[in-house]
Amino acid sequence: MADENTSILVVGGGTFGLSTAYHLAKAGYKSITVLEKSPTIPPEMSAGNDLNKIVRAEYEDAFYTGLALEAIEEWKTPLFAPYFHQTGYLLANSSKAPEKSKISLAKALSSISSHPAFRGHIRAVNSRDDIRSIAPVFTGPMRWTGYFNRYAGYAHASGALKAVYSACCALGVDVRLGEGAQSLLFGGENDNDGPGGNRCVGVRTASGREYRADRVVLALGASLPRLLPQVGRQVAAKAWSVGHVQLTPSEASRLRGIPVTYARDLGFFFEPDSETGLLKLCPSGAGYTNFAGAGGAASIAPEESEDWIPEADVARIRALLRETLPELADRPLVRTKLCWCADTADSEYVVDFVPETKGLVVVAGDSGHAFKMLPIVGRWVRDVLEKGRQDLPRWRWKEGSDATGGDVSWRVGKVLDLKDVRVSAKL
Numbered sequence: 001m002a003d004e005n006t007s008i009l010v011v012g013g014g015t016f017g018l019s020t021a022y023h024l025a026k027a028g029y030k031s032i033t034v035l036e037k038s039p040t041i042p043p044e045m046s047a048g049n050d051l052n053k054i055v056r057a058e059y060e061d062a063f064y065t066g067l068a069l070e071a072i073e074e075w076k077t078p079l080f081a082p083y084f085h086q087t088g089y090l091l092a093n094s095s096k097a098p099e100k101s102k103i104s105l106a107k108a109l110s111s112i113s114s115h116p117a118f119r120g121h122i123r124a125v126n127s128r129d130d131i132r133s134i135a136p137v138f139t140g141p142m143r144w145t146g147y148f149n150r151y152a153g154y155a156h157a158s159g160a161l162k163a164v165y166s167a168c169c170a171l172g173v174d175v176r177l178g179e180g181a182q183s184l185l186f187g188g189e190n191d192n193d194g195p196g197g198n199r200c201v202g203v204r205t206a207s208g209r210e211y212r213a214d215r216v217v218l219a220l221g222a223s224l225p226r227l228l229p230q231v232g233r234q235v236a237a238k239a240w241s242v243g244h245v246q247l248t249p250s251e252a253s254r255l256r257g258i259p260v261t262y263a264r265d266l267g268f269f270f271e272p273d274s275e276t277g278l279l280k281l282c283p284s285g286a287g288y289t290n291f292a293g294a295g296g297a298a299s300i301a302p303e304e305s306e307d308w309i310p311e312a313d314v315a316r317i318r319a320l321l322r323e324t325l326p327e328l329a330d331r332p333l334v335r336t337k338l339c340w341c342a343d344t345a346d347s348e349y350v351v352d353f354v355p356e357t358k359g360l361v362v363v364a365g366d367s368g369h370a371f372k373m374l375p376i377v378g379r380w381v382r383d384v385l386e387k388g389r390q391d392l393p394r395w396r397w398k399e400g401s402d403a404t405g406g407d408v409s410w411r412v413g414k415v416l417d418l419k420d421v422r423v424s425a426k427l
């Protein structure tokens with residue numbers, strides 16, 4: 001069992017890794033090292049390296065509603081508040097949405113409609129006029145049905161990661177940037193946990209350096225299977241497209257204050273970034289796997305980030321704009337990229353010790369819905385380290401499960417492998 005005198009090596013300095021280091025340091029842990037492959041924060045390949053991410057508490061499962069509410073309260077505290085924008089959240093289905101998407105929206109709504117935290121914050125949306133009463137600047141046809149939730153918004157993601165990084169440094173965490181772990185080191189007997197040659201004692205980096213600690217926490221997101229092949233298919237890298245429209249200063253100021261707008265079957269976008277005037281858009285979909293990286297055994301994020309997005313996603317982004325802001329629908333898309341996260345079959349996170357080993361913990365399986373948890377993830381990891389086990393069955397290691405398939409209840413479409421999608425012709 002860990003305590004403040006236990007040395008901890010966190011591998012991966014993205015959303016989960018930085019939150020873990022921050023919470024451990026805040027709790028008085030004296031020896032924490034974070035290894036991040038990228039030379040910068042936010043790390044280029046982190047799923048959190050983005051202008052913004054939705055912060056909302058509606059879920060099909062009330063357990064996550066509770067966690068997200070806890071996270072939202074933390075987003076209002078001094079470290080996080082500068083990055084939290086409570087613009088509200090418009091969630092709807094277009095007239096062409098599949099039945100699955102309607103069921104998912106109804107479940108999300110029911111998770112919050114009877115919850116006291118949302119009293120007075122939710123409004124039904126059944127027409128274009130309803131939407132225009134919330135966002136008068138939207139001029140598209142929008143034959144959508146859904147609701148508007150005022151108790152939600154977005155986080156400025158890259159800004160929040162930088163703030164947590166600075167807080168970690170101020171608390172004495174040793175963050176090593178540009179240090180990619182290449183293999184795990186296993187050793188013999190150590191402290192009270194009994195004998196074993198299966199104790200993880202650290203990692204070796206690409207530069208040949210060794211970092212050792214009493215406990216090793218892998219927070220590698222969509223790259224986890226590369227360092228830990230025994231995770232198998234329980235955590236599968238999947239990517240979604242991101243694109244931006246560059247607005248002029250006057251266009252950006254006209255769109256100031258719009259809610260996060262999500263047509264479940266088309267995609268979502270955010271208030272424009274106040275610094276750059278970029279309007280970020282993400283198309284809906286079930287995600288793209290990448291089996292090429294692991295010879296077909298698992299889906300893993302590529303080593304480098306990529307700036308192309310599939311043709312079908314460009315079409316989805318343009319359809320979303322035609323529905324809402326038609327004057328922008330034919331604008332060039334800039335700063336496009338594929339954003340990689342780590343799916344599980346049931347969208348539950350994995351925060352647990354790795355079986356058959358000692359001292360090795362994974363925090364993974366974000367399933368595309370964990371940036372909002374940045375302020376609280378590290379608490380869950382600390383809890384597991386200190387108890388020496390995961391008490392919540394839903395967050396245990398999911399031996400044998402397969403996340404590479406596509407039947408996630410809250411997503412639309414079919415999972416495709418990257419090799420089968422065409423590169424966007426015109427952005």
Ligand SMILES: Cc1cc2nc3c(=O)[nH]c(=O)nc-3n(C[C@H](O)[C@H](O)[C@H](O)COP(=O)(O)OP(=O)(O)OC[C@H]3O[C@@H](n4cnc5c(N)ncnc54)[C@H](O)[C@@H]3O)c2cc1C
Pocket residue numbers: 011012013014015016017035036037038043044045046047048049052053054055179180181182219220221222223227239240241242282339340341342363364365366367368369370371372373
């Ligand atoms: C398109 C898209 C939209 C999303 N939208 C939302 C949203 O609106 N709201 C929300 O709550 N969530 C959203 N998410 C999910 C959210 O971004 C993730 O849940 C979260 O960022 C996952 O954190 P992580 O730490 O597991 O992974 P990451 O943040 O990706 O961190 C993994 C880190 O490990 C590093 N790394 C990799 N290999 C090595 C190595 N060998 N050695 C050292 N370091 C290494 C990487 O560089 C990276 O920094 C979205 C995700 C995507 C892809």
